[in-house]
Amino acid sequence: MQHDQVRTALAELNGLRDVRIRFGSPGDCLVRSALLVPVEDDGLIKLTDGATEYVVDADRIVWIEIGPPTTTR
Secondary structure, three states: OOHHHHHHHHOOOEOOOEEEEEOOOOOEEEEOOOEEOOOOOOOOEEEEOOOOEEEEOHHHOOEEEEEOOOOOO
């Protein structure tokens, strides 16, 4: 996926939904109650759950699942 496509897909995250990103091997990244971090000087795509920031490598994404928060997956 392209960098701008990923940012557009994640733009409406407001902390009320979980995001699972498949990077192929070795697997998935799950961010619960995800928020998209606004663009910073480094230009990286970052998600946060309020405690941790996750840097997303747009070039390695196979698919993205955005859904309601769950207690188990």
